[in-house]
Amino acid sequence: MMGAKHFGAxxxxxEDPALLAGRxxxxxxxxxxxxxxACFVRSPHAHAMVGEIDSRAxxxxxxxxxxxxxxxxxxxxxxTPIPMLTPNPAITAARTQTVLARDEVHCVGQPIAVxxxxxxxxxxxxxxxxxxxYDVLAAVAxxxxxxxxxxxxxxxxxxxxxxxxxxxxYGDIDAxxxxxxxxxxxxxxxxxxxxxxxxTRAVLASHDPVxxxxxxxxxxxxxxxxxxxxxxLLNRNIESIRMIAPDVGGGFGPKAIFYPEEAVIPAAALxxxxxxxxxxxxxxxxxxxxxxxDQYWDMAIAVDDAGKILGLRGRMLHDSGAFLPWGIIxxxxxxxxxxxxxxxxxxxxxxxxxxxNKVPTTPVRGASRPQAVFAMERLLDHxxxxxxxxxxxxxxxxxxxxxxMPYAVGLLxxxxxxxxxxxxxxxxxxxxxxxxxGYDSFRERQRAALDQGxxxxxxxxxxVEGTGLGPFxxxxxxxxxxxxxxxxxxATNQGQGTRTTLSQIVAEQVxxxxxxxxxxIGDTGAIAQGVGAFASRQxxxxxxxxxxxxxxxxxxxIALAARALGVNESDIDLDDGHAIAATGNKPTMPxxxxxxxxxxxxxxxxxxxxxxxxxxxxxxxPPQAAYCSGTHVAEVxxxxxxxxxxxxxxTVAHDSGRVINPLIVDGQVQGGVAHGIGNALLEWMRxxxxxxxxxxxxxxxxxxxATDVPTCAIAHVETVNPLNPLGxxxxxxxxxxxxxxxxxxxIEDALxxxxxxxxxxxxxxxxxxxxxxxAGAYERLQSA
Amino acid sequence: MGKQATRITVNGKSHARVVEARxxxxxxxxxELGLTGTHLGCEHGVCGACTVLxxxxxxxxxxxFAVQANGCEVTTVEGLTPDGGLSVLQQAFIDNHxxxxxxxxxxxxxxxxxxxxxNAEPSEQEVREVLTGNLxxxxxxxxxxxAALDAAQRLRGxxxxxxxxxxxxxx
Numbered sequence: 001m002m003g004a005k006h007f008g009a010x011x012x013x014x015e016d017p018a019l020l021a022g023r024x025x026x027x028x029x030x031x032x033x034x035x036x037x038a039c040f041v042r043s044p045h046a047h048a049m050v051g052e053i054d055s056r057a058x059x060x061x062x063x064x065x066x067x068x069x070x071x072x073x074x075x076x077x078x079x080t081p082i083p084m085l086t087p088n089p090a091i092t093a094a095r096t097q098t099v100l101a102r103d104e105v106h107c108v109g110q111p112i113a114v115x116x117x118x119x120x121x122x123x124x125x126x127x128x129x130x131x132x133x134y135d136v137l138a139a140v141a142x143x144x145x146x147x148x149x150x151x152x153x154x155x156x157x158x159x160x161x162x163x164x165x166x167x168x169x170y171g172d173i174d175a176x177x178x179x180x181x182x183x184x185x186x187x188x189x190x191x192x193x194x195x196x197x198x199x200t201r202a203v204l205a206s207h208d209p210v211x212x213x214x215x216x217x218x219x220x221x222x223x224x225x226x227x228x229x230x231x232x233l234l235n236r237n238i239e240s241i242r243m244i245a246p247d248v249g250g251g252f253g254p255k256a257i258f259y260p261e262e263a264v265i266p267a268a269a270l271x272x273x274x275x276x277x278x279x280x281x282x283x284x285x286x287x288x289x290x291x292x293x294d295q296y297w298d299m300a301i302a303v304d305d306a307g308k309i310l311g312l313r314g315r316m317l318h319d320s321g322a323f324l325p326w327g328i329i330x331x332x333x334x335x336x337x338x339x340x341x342x343x344x345x346x347x348x349x350x351x352x353x354x355x356x357n358k359v360p361t362t363p364v365r366g367a368s369r370p371q372a373v374f375a376m377e378r379l380l381d382h383x384x385x386x387x388x389x390x391x392x393x394x395x396x397x398x399x400x401x402x403x404x405m406p407y408a409v410g411l412l413x414x415x416x417x418x419x420x421x422x423x424x425x426x427x428x429x430x431x432x433x434x435x436x437x438g439y440d441s442f443r444e445r446q447r448a449a450l451d452q453g454x455x456x457x458x459x460x461x462x463x464v465e466g467t468g469l470g471p472f473x474x475x476x477x478x479x480x481x482x483x484x485x486x487x488x489x490x491a492t493n494q495g496q497g498t499r500t501t502l503s504q505i506v507a508e509q510v511x512x513x514x515x516x517x518x519x520x521i522g523d524t525g526a527i528a529q530g531v532g533a534f535a536s537r538q539x540x541x542x543x544x545x546x547x548x549x550x551x552x553x554x555x556x557x558i559a560l561a562a563r564a565l566g567v568n569e570s571d572i573d574l575d576d577g578h579a580i581a582a583t584g585n586k587p588t589m590p591x592x593x594x595x596x597x598x599x600x601x602x603x604x605x606x607x608x609x610x611x612x613x614x615x616x617x618x619x620x621x622p623p624q625a626a627y628c629s630g631t632h633v634a635e636v637x638x639x640x641x642x643x644x645x646x647x648x649x650x651t652v653a654h655d656s657g658r659v660i661n662p663l664i665v666d667g668q669v670q671g672g673v674a675h676g677i678g679n680a681l682l683e684w685m686r687x688x689x690x691x692x693x694x695x696x697x698x699x700x701x702x703x704x705x706a707t708d709v710p711t712c713a714i715a716h717v718e719t720v721n722p723l724n725p726l727g728x729x730x731x732x733x734x735x736x737x738x739x740x741x742x743x744x745x746x747i748e749d750a751l752x753x754x755x756x757x758x759x760x761x762x763x764x765x766x767x768x769x770x771x772x773x774x775a776g777a778y779e780r781l782q783s784a
Numbered sequence: 785m786g787k788q789a790t791r792i793t794v795n796g797k798s799h800a801r802v803v804e805a806r807x808x809x810x811x812x813x814x815x816e817l818g819l820t821g822t823h824l825g826c827e828h829g830v831c832g833a834c835t836v837l838x839x840x841x842x843x844x845x846x847x848x849f850a851v852q853a854n855g856c857e858v859t860t861v862e863g864l865t866p867d868g869g870l871s872v873l874q875q876a877f878i879d880n881h882x883x884x885x886x887x888x889x890x891x892x893x894x895x896x897x898x899x900x901x902x903n904a905e906p907s908e909q910e911v912r913e914v915l916t917g918n919l920x921x922x923x924x925x926x927x928x929x930x931a932a933l934d935a936a937q938r939l940r941g942x943x944x945x946x947x948x949x950x951x952x953x954x955x
Binding site: 017 | 825923
């Protein structure tokens with residue numbers, strides 16, 4: 001961008017000073033007069049019929065205002081399941097939950113009643129005093145068991161636990177396999193983890209009876225979507241509901257879902273005529289916030305003697321948990337992500353989506369792409385091993401070349417459009433990462449380490465990710481008489497620096513100082529339409545809207561200033577909050593003065609062609625997904641006695657198109673890698689055979705710590721997205737996606753002397769030791 | 785529920801309250817005093833978002849009852865923040881992108897303030913080890929570690945980290 005001051009610069013974040021000073025405004029920081037507090041009564045069983053609910057003891061406790069069950073809710077939400085926003089004809093059991101269960105519960109933690117009291121302490125006491133009779137039913141915990149004949153059914157009225165089954169295919173797969181020199185198979189599984197944002201979910205609702213406005217503050221990624229769901233469930237005029245996502249302490253996907261609590265708390269506030277707040281505790285987050293990654297893949301790859309891919313086929317089982325709040329988005333993304341940056345002439349996969357009695361799975365950072373990339377990269381490592389080729393070389397031989405762009409894979413993406421990669425240079429991405437990682441000299445390092453008795457290994461992971469999905473996002477830009485520039489957007493901020501990024505774009509266009517932008521973000525009261533944060537979509541959708549709205553306002557300002565200063569429009573420049581004429585004695589006008597002028601004079605017509613006010617709203621709608629890509633290289637050390645893994649070096653080459661703010665994009669990549677390290681090595685949400693969750697604290701479920709995550713070496717390989725006005729692609733999830741593939745590959749490489757293979761995540765020390773034991777490693781070491 | 789008279793000095797100001805014995809120090813700070821900078825991420829003592837200084841030493845305010853802090857001096861993130869500005873450590877967090885959502889940040893600042901007070905020249909490994917008591921899901925820690933080392937270097941140049949250093953001498 002010519003003369004860009006802000007776009008592309010490492011602009012320090014506007015969000016930071018308040019958050020650093022302890023002046024953030026998270027939901028639990030908000031206090032309203034007459035505030036009451038809620039605690040939910042939740043099912044302790046994974047599958048049961050709900051019988052009598054006795055709340056008399058709870059109601060008798062001082063400070064308790066109400067105990068509400070489904071029967072106490074408005075008729076419109078009593079038995080109506082939460083709407084599914086992402087329907088798909090492949091879904092045969094479109095199950096979503098009712099906000100409070102009345103008949104049957106399908107997973108531990110499903111809410112049955114809510115206690116409203118003067119304090120959270122009292123509400124928790126009273127919730128423990130509510131007794132519920134259950135008729136416990138057999139539960140199904142494992143999606144492989146769930147599809148067998150005679151398996152318990154997750155929903156007792158369904159004939160099968162299969163919620164959807166969809167085949168995807170292109171090319172002549174049978175011919176590819178029939179004529180192949182080599183066919184290799186892998187059985188792969190990945191276990192579920194959570195988003196585990198540091199701030200748990202949170203809802204505060206307050207009804208103003210004078211204005212008849214229901215205001216809901218929710219720690220959500222999608223306030224506009226949430227408002228729509230709430231309006232349906234309350235059967236209430238959507239214009240009389242305002243949903244606000246204030247500061248939100250991390251999202252990572254699970255907060256994009258509309259949850260029962262977001263309907264029940266507003267219903268309680270309406271019923272009691274008092275503001276009501278609910279703050280999820282961490283145990284509830286483990287029980288009730290959506291999770292992801294449970295998938296089982298049986299895959300086969302057909303290659304020629306040179307290691308060139310001829311075809312890929314297989315089957316994938318996806319554990320959807322008890323409901324499908326986001327339909328089959330995750331398993332669909334998995335199925336279409338497998339081919340990635342490689343030329344795969346023929347592909348066939350059958351995906352089976354299975355209901356179990358566990359918390360639902362929905363997109364978590366990466367949205368099933370980590371699993372798909374893991375499957376593909378494990379297969380390529382297998383090819384390299386069997387054909388005795390270098391792992392980088394196998395990938396090199398199969399990359400889609402930059403001159404093949406745009407590249408049609410042969411599938412439909414989840415945006416309903418053909419899966420066509422808009423741009424990218426995958427060979428360059430890998431070469432950049434390998435050079436930065438010192439890949440060529442690694443074998444020397446490995447030998448030197450081995451001389452010291454240390455086992456180190458290196459691994460590669462490549463991916464392509466469809467980001468920036470529609471339908472749209474909106475941005476309003478309005479110059480205020482004070483000279484400040486008001487910006488409103490339906491995009492939201494859970495730490496991505498959305499405020500900073502959009503401010504950079506608007507300031508560039510309007511010619512104001514970045515600190516003069518006043519942004520309202522995540523507030524349905526500020527802009528009519530909105531979607532929110534998921535699918536690494538905001539830089540593309542909201543970024544382009546900011547650009548378009550900013551450009552429109554820029555034109556308005558220039559037209560008005562030219563008229564006011566009596567010069568040609570082409571002689572007006574905008575800078576530092578002023579319109580400046582390039583001619584004569586270079587007169588200037590501050591933006592605020594122009595904003596007043598644009599209001600007109602009461603009773604006097606505006607000059608022809610002049611808009612009312614300096615204001616524009618743009619809703620950018622992308623023609624298709626924006627395909628970002630990258631290569632990760634992990635270098636690890638494995639302690640073969642303990643199974644402990646230490647990541648020594650981690651390198652990322654990342655193409656997210658044109659970078660708006662490198663500071664922020666690097667932060668997204670680094671943070672995403674940390675999440676991927678958790679998935680690869682640590683995070684394991686365990687359930688027993690009855691679908692009882694076993695890991696419900698941070699002591700049992702391990703998140704990566706500061707000693708687990710190295711500082712990544714990051715290179716940006718920018719290929720400009722030709723399909724949007726900023727040339728950008730998403731950046732929020734790429735850090736996570738190939739990390740398990742690269743790390744597991746590196747572990748396998750480190751343990752190559754023992755010839756052990758891994759096709760699972762998380763790969764914990766006990767499983768590494770078990771594999772070494774099974775391979776006879778310890779006997780060999782003793783006899784050596 | 786039993787109530788007890790409690791006097792706690794928070795960020796240099798003395799507060800006398802009669803509180804339930806079971807009220808956590810974190811809830812006392814957040815809801816009795818309105819000092820909402822201290823955050824609760826797990827309420828079981830692992831995540832470290834609620835970390836405050838009690839008599840100059842870092843402590844989980846979710847694992848302490850307010851009455852246990854009777855007679856103590858407590859410093860929260862609000863107390864680390866100079867009037868009308870930011871501390872050297874806070875500024876280093878901005879400069880090194882040490883935060884994203886900002887929820888874990890107050891605990892990080894408290895932990896690192898203690899470290900930098902006690903160790904003027906920490907190594908990267910020492911910074912990482914002390915941070916294992918604070919979880920961050922957004923940043924991958926790189927910016928936080930960099931901010932801590934950057935702040936240490938700036939402080940060795942003579943700028944104090946705590947605007948009014950909390951006494952480590954106890955009650």
